[in-house]
Amino acid sequence: MDNAASALFSSSLSRFTTVSSISFATFLSICSTFAVMAFAFYFLFKFLSGGNGKTKQAPLPPLLLKPWPIVGNLPEMLINKPTFRWIHELMKGITTGIACIRFGNVHVIVITCPEISCQFLKNQDAVFASRPVSMSTDVTTKGYLTTALVPFGDQWKKMKKVLMGELLSTTRHRWLHEKRVEEADNLVRYVYNLCTSAGGLVNVRVASQQYCGNVPRKMLFNRRYFGEGKEDGGPGFEEEEHISAVFTILAYLYSFCVSDYLPRLRGLDLDGHEKVMAGALAVMQKYHDPIIDERIQQWRNGEKQDVDDLLDVMISMKDAHDDPILTPDEIKAQITEIMIATVDNPSNAVEWALAEMLNQPEIMEKAAEEIDRVVGRERLVQETDFTNLNYVKACAREAFRLHPIAPFNVPHVSVADTTVANYFIPKGSHVLLSRTGLGRNPKFWDDPLKFKPERHLKGDGVSLALTESELRFISFSTGMRGCKGVLLGTSMTVMLFARLLQCFTWTIPPTSQKPIDLSEAKDNLFLANPLVAVAKPRLPSHVYASLFLN
Template sequence: MLPPRPGGWPVVGCLPLLGTMPHVALAQMARKYGPVMYLKMGTCDMVVASSPGAASTFLKTLDHNFSNRPPGAVRPILPTDMFQLSRKGEPVVVPEMLLCAMANLIGQKSLSRRVFATHGSESNEFKYMVVELMRLAGLFNVGDFIPSIAWMDLQGIEGKMKRLHNQFDGLLTKMIEEHLSTAHEREGNPDFLDIVMANREVPDGPELTMTNIKALLLNWFIAGTDTSAGTVEWALAEMIKNPRILDRAQKEMDRVIGKNRRLEESDLPNLPYLQAICKETLRLHPPVPLSIPRVSVDPCEVNGYYIPKNTRLFVNIWAIGRDPNVWEDPMEFNPDRFLREKINGKIEPWGNDFELIPFGAGRRICAGIRMGIAAVEYILGTLVHSFDWRLLEGAALDMGEAFGLVLQKAVPLSAVVVPRLPTSAYES
């Protein structure tokens, strides 16, 4: 017997039921049909897991069966820059600054250089490209579920994706050419791309083409920028909304770091409340609200229900994080919940505690999980320790969501920052 399911329409199935916010629509359906729910999407089978137990069954017990992906269309100088804006009295457009900072952080680790020298038109174009790619990738493309009409590209997704990939190809080509021209400067101290280029040919294996290398860099930049930047933006918005939490975080950092220097990465293990804020943000505002889909290799059984071969699996991470059967007062932003001990220790986002799986779980867990968590803690901690935050006078804080592959704020956070440290700390 298949899992419980909502009714649908001829040909398109349940696609019209998802609306513009599929993670919310699916969470509402799960209240009626249960934590394992089957949907007919065009000609494709789809199953949605909406509880920790269901997620554990699919991603742990049946991990081997759901390891494939379905085919588809699809040290930063940030405090110094923000200090200059604060001196001019200009508000900070948070997502723009964060996306640029994350791109530069990844560029430094992979290419030994910052991607953007200044926050200008080039960085704004990159931000648009990343956000648009994530938006398009998060859409339920009709052609993916009804292959016979995929050639029509009814939603224009494939055409837009091709144009974006061409733009990214130009940007990556420029980066790689500049990197190759400076290879002699890194002799004896290679970076990530140097190592990849030096090992393009593997004995008894396929050669890495330039297309492969560009795809690797593209995945790194895309997966590592918008997700981390969005998490920091949501965390700052929640702290501005809850000044008591912001004040407590700053007091913790003042005790550990003092106010004569900026936060360093080695300080992070000594900042449990900051870590709790990051976990609470990942719970309430998971970067990817619906997990990147998997597809079953063979038929299987889950909770007594039959799951056919080639069924697409989505885990509703957003719904799990807001489930009152899992979390006490789930709609309250309360970092203290992660400072309380549970029976077997604290809940951590590493893929073992299925109440909190913002990076997925199992063998297809996000490969950049450690870098992502460290980057979010470091950048959020730096911003909170270095500045006081407040909204523009008379402005309201909009906490609405915009759906995509990555969960964005519908209205970007714009805030006034006031330095908390001596001028010398921002210039170091």
């Protein structure tokens, strides 16, 4: 109604001011008349709609900045890059643990308080169960055909059922166990080969990211490499290009693109995001689509009948009429989403944890001692050992807390007006839980910038989880729209971490700065410089030899 009054005033004023014969006095009279009409119309609407003082609406959360008309704080957003660091700097002046900033007509709600976070994603989970419509998610999901990134609705319900019932269930996780073990063994082979051929220098980021790319490739396509790979077990050009594209897409998902808040500007690509996303997706599709198309054809013509991987599972799913449940586009989009959801979190946590441990070697020694005590030195750590590796998991939790992969969680969108923590949250608001704001909050963490795994140990003998139910930090998101791959993500994180700690000693290269520089990159939360360390085998030689016999 307010917009209607404004539009009426603007259009009428435009008509009148085009008449050249109009006098200035008449012009002022017209302005005054329409101003009075607009205000009268506004207050009449407020009265009829219940705004008569009998019910008082809660206030919005504190504003980080006073917004401009129409565009909100988009001008400031464009000037202050990277946007997430600018927002976090503004949040330092807020004592409420919740604040609001407006981009276009969208209220963006930023939260750094665990208790308030729980009110959003636990107490009122259903109200915040949707996702934003954005350029990046639209193109990544082929028009919202997937699960994690799509708005709440029938398509999300369909794909969630597929994901939880067929692809990421506990039964399916057990079925895929051997594929995960193959990639854990290959990780050890790769690093062991670097110990002998590269003087022990290991780029931990490359090793971690490629392991985290190999696991979903093996699960989805039953292959480690798109090309020939390398004899030492490392990635070839194709795998490096593929993983680079994955991380590019991740960098531009929900990256505060102008057209996400002013949709009519989409296509102009004012900030260049669309071009970058299109290029990265083209690389992924170059490797994925030929495999998917060929496999679909093999199932159609009867050449393939055995289910060997998750792609086969998706293709072979049938409804009550024996028709495919998933279309080719749904399969392609969901595979892309699984790929981008799997690679970043474990690899980033392990790289940061090892960097912190190199500066505090007593922590690394304690973790390795736990593995020796639980597993011994005559065999490699396996998933069945994870229950008893609480200190290793505490180190991983501490990495998730102090060094999250992203500044915010995937945005939640309110599907209705509501009140949270005594603040009014309008329908359509984008809710951002600050991963750094939660994990580094001095009100909830003692010495928050110090890497201290012991803070996560309860001493009750209960197996430690990587998730944090009270949202004091975010490893894997929670609630209706929480991460559906927690079991897989936990397995990958702990296996990557435990194998690197069990199989090798790690030291800072003699020519490198000591201690390790723990500065963050400017544009993301990665370690500014990829971690390079010296690895040396720490197990009996026959343990490694067994890996080369397979």
